[in-house]
Amino acid sequence: MGRYVARRLLLTIPVLIGASFLIFTMVYALPGDPIRALAGDRPVSPAVVAVLRERFHLDDPLPVQYWEYLKNLLSGDLGTDFRGRPVLDTIERTLPVTIKLTLVAVLFEAVIGLVAGVLAGIRRNGFFDNLVLVSTTVIVSIPILVLAFVAQLLFGLKLGWFPIAGTREGWFSYVLPGLVLASGSLAYVARLTRTSIAENMRADYVRTAKAKGLPPSRVIVRHTLRNSLIPVVTFIGADIGTLLGGAIVTETVFNLPGIGREVFDSVRAQEGAVVVGIVTLMVFFFIFFNLVVDVLYAVLDPRIRYD
Amino acid sequence: MTDQQQADLRHDEVAAGTTTGLASPSVDATDDRQNSLWSDAWGSLRRNALFWVGAVLTVLLIAMALFPGVFARGVDPRACDLANSKARPSADHWFGYDVQGCDYLSNVVYGARNSLIIGVFAVAVVLVLGVVVGALAGYFGGFTDGILSRIADIFYALPLILGALVLLRVGPSTDLPIISDRGPGAVALALALFGWMTAMRLVRSQVIAVKSSDYVAAARAMGASNSRILLRHILPNAVAPVLVYTTITIGVLIAAEATLTYLGVGLQRPAISWGLQIAAGQDSIRSAPHLVLFPSIVLTLTVMAFIMMGDALRDALDPRQRA
Numbered sequence: 001m002g003r004y005v006a007r008r009l010l011l012t013i014p015v016l017i018g019a020s021f022l023i024f025t026m027v028y029a030l031p032g033d034p035i036r037a038l039a040g041d042r043p044v045s046p047a048v049v050a051v052l053r054e055r056f057h058l059d060d061p062l063p064v065q066y067w068e069y070l071k072n073l074l075s076g077d078l079g080t081d082f083r084g085r086p087v088l089d090t091i092e093r094t095l096p097v098t099i100k101l102t103l104v105a106v107l108f109e110a111v112i113g114l115v116a117g118v119l120a121g122i123r124r125n126g127f128f129d130n131l132v133l134v135s136t137t138v139i140v141s142i143p144i145l146v147l148a149f150v151a152q153l154l155f156g157l158k159l160g161w162f163p164i165a166g167t168r169e170g171w172f173s174y175v176l177p178g179l180v181l182a183s184g185s186l187a188y189v190a191r192l193t194r195t196s197i198a199e200n201m202r203a204d205y206v207r208t209a210k211a212k213g214l215p216p217s218r219v220i221v222r223h224t225l226r227n228s229l230i231p232v233v234t235f236i237g238a239d240i241g242t243l244l245g246g247a248i249v250t251e252t253v254f255n256l257p258g259i260g261r262e263v264f265d266s267v268r269a270q271e272g273a274v275v276v277g278i279v280t281l282m283v284f285f286f287i288f289f290n291l292v293v294d295v296l297y298a299v300l301d302p303r304i305r306y307d
Numbered sequence: 308m309t310d311q312q313q314a315d316l317r318h319d320e321v322a323a324g325t326t327t328g329l330a331s332p333s334v335d336a337t338d339d340r341q342n343s344l345w346s347d348a349w350g351s352l353r354r355n356a357l358f359w360v361g362a363v364l365t366v367l368l369i370a371m372a373l374f375p376g377v378f379a380r381g382v383d384p385r386a387c388d389l390a391n392s393k394a395r396p397s398a399d400h401w402f403g404y405d406v407q408g409c410d411y412l413s414n415v416v417y418g419a420r421n422s423l424i425i426g427v428f429a430v431a432v433v434l435v436l437g438v439v440v441g442a443l444a445g446y447f448g449g450f451t452d453g454i455l456s457r458i459a460d461i462f463y464a465l466p467l468i469l470g471a472l473v474l475l476r477v478g479p480s481t482d483l484p485i486i487s488d489r490g491p492g493a494v495a496l497a498l499a500l501f502g503w504m505t506a507m508r509l510v511r512s513q514v515i516a517v518k519s520s521d522y523v524a525a526a527r528a529m530g531a532s533n534s535r536i537l538l539r540h541i542l543p544n545a546v547a548p549v550l551v552y553t554t555i556t557i558g559v560l561i562a563a564e565a566t567l568t569y570l571g572v573g574l575q576r577p578a579i580s581w582g583l584q585i586a587a588g589q590d591s592i593r594s595a596p597h598l599v600l601f602p603s604i605v606l607t608l609t610v611m612a613f614i615m616m617g618d619a620l621r622d623a624l625d626p627r628q629r630a
Contacts, residue, residue: 011457014457014461015457015460015461015464016464018457018458018460018461019461019462019464019465021462022462022465022466023470023473024472026473026477027473027477101452137357137611137614137615137618138611140614141558141607141608141610141611141614141615142610142611143565143566143606143607144566144602145560145562145565145566145569145582145585146585146603146606146607149585149589149592149599149603150603152592153592153596153599153600156591157593157596242466245466245469247470248466248468248472248570249468249566249569249570252570263469264472266569267472267473267476268476273476275473279465279469279473282466282469283464283465286464287464
């Protein structure tokens with residue numbers, strides 16, 4: 001087990017470096033001259049331009065620039081944007097918003113997805129099962145972009161139940177964007193639970209439990225659900241990593257100042273350092289949660305042994 | 308069971324008003340003609356309502372992309388009159404007018420072509436990349452697999468929208484072919500470049516599963532070359548899951564295109580695209596919600612059509628799920 005985790009950790013290093021180099025390469029081929037863009041219409045003296053280019057290593061070849069970046073990264077320095085603000089400060093300011101949004105989304109995903117999945121799975125081909133099948137197909141098909149606008153129109157403007165932009169109302173402001181962000185995964189969790197439950201309902205140990213005369217609720221909760229939850233828990237775990245990095249559209253439409261919107265604004269404003277810093281962080285989250293899930297698998301299911 | 312016994316049993320069943328299933332077994336081992344996976348799948352597809360909904364929607368969309376004039380009732384999407392700005396839907400103009408006073412129905416109809424072209428082109432590139440890289444990695448294993456799988460991991464760790472967003476933002480200033488021209492080709496290529504990994508993993512795992520089978524060993528013993536084993540024996544087995552994946556992915560990529568265009572890096576004006584329409588309609592979501600609503604509905608139906616067909620295909624092609 002320990003050796004497996006160590007090997008997986010080592011394997012994540014080339015992926016992390018590769019992904020950040022990929023994004024670094026794309027970002028530093030960004031169009032235009034960022035120094036000129038910063039200065040706008042005002043003339044800039046060549047000396048100032050030279051100093052700034054020197055400070056941001058803009059004239060070095062790409063691998064050298066990346067090596068400089070990597071060295072700083074390892075000492076905890078993500079660099080500064082063109083206004084001199086440390087990228088780390090920007091992340092500290094925006095990350096809590098994204099974490100809150102992810103928490104709300106995961107909560108919706110787990111609760112609604114599990115309940116719908118269990119109810120559908122225990123009576124396969126029943127009315128509720130078909131309802132869940134059809135509604136998950138519809139939900140999966142609605143692009144997040146569209147869902148966000150529909151939610152804003154319906155629950156925000158027409159009914160006035162929820163705020164549609166900003167974070168002024170605390171956790172309450174995260175309800176609508178959280179639900180929108182969770183929608184796809186929620187449908188997937190429902191389907192996964194349904195399939196898993198329906199499969200396990202036919203298992204021998206469930207038949208034994210029934211034959212022993214256990215009440216149906218105990219058979220479902222203690223025997224079927226516990227075993228069916230393994231793939232669901234691991235999906236939700238991995239999904240946390242995806243949600244932390246996948247909220248660009250939701251955060252932009254709902255005007256939440258999280259890392260997703262920050263990275264989008266930075267791509268548009270050619271703030272290379274911010275883009276590379278945040279994307280590297282997103283990739284780290286993604287890899288980290290996938291690793292956690294793989295280890296969790298072995299903990300939850302004793303049949304699985306690594307090494 | 309002889310024919311006579313079977314006929315007797317059938318007669319008894321009719322008399323008793325019940326069936327044992329023995330009189331007409333679904334699989335008769337003595338029958339020479341066996342159903343192939345595909346004819347079985349077609350049999351189950353035909354009875355699937357979701358498949359037909361998806362198929363009819365897809366045919367409608369393709370017709371809309373090929374002959375937009377018919378669906379737009381002959382109205383030119385670029386013939387605009389500012390006096391009609393943001394006019395609500397009416398009997399003559401079902402979708403109303405946009406901010407510029409152009410007929411919205413015809414604009415939404417003309418948007419289908421770009422979406423479909425990008426979806427199909429992107430999925431084609433995804434397939435080529437996925438099948439080639441996946442087959443190489445799975446078949447040769449070892450070092451080749453290690454390198455190719457790590458490359459896939461790297462791309463997999465970057466969210467699709469984010470990767471494509473950065474590439475398309477950079478694109479115009481580079482001298483890369485296709486990527487630099489900001490057209491449908493650039494969007495499709497950017498989506499494919501950050502979306503090929505699942506197809507690769509799918510093909511890779513299928514190839515690994517089939518590689519160790521007896522008939523591959525037999526083919527190798529008879530002296531078949533690597534390429535012949537890959538093309539004739541291994542890849543045909545990967546067709547079914549890849550087909551399911553492809554169908555669903557067209558829908559997913561069409562949604563991603565609309566998102567990128569909405570974010571301002573996809574198609575640019577004066578192109579006609581649902582993403583652009585949603586972005587423009589966003590500003591008047593309070594005064595004219597129909598501007599966001601209509602392209603959104605058509606976009607959703609498009610994505611849904613492909614996902615429904617893909618779901619139905621998966622059910623039909625996976626015998627384990629059959630009751």
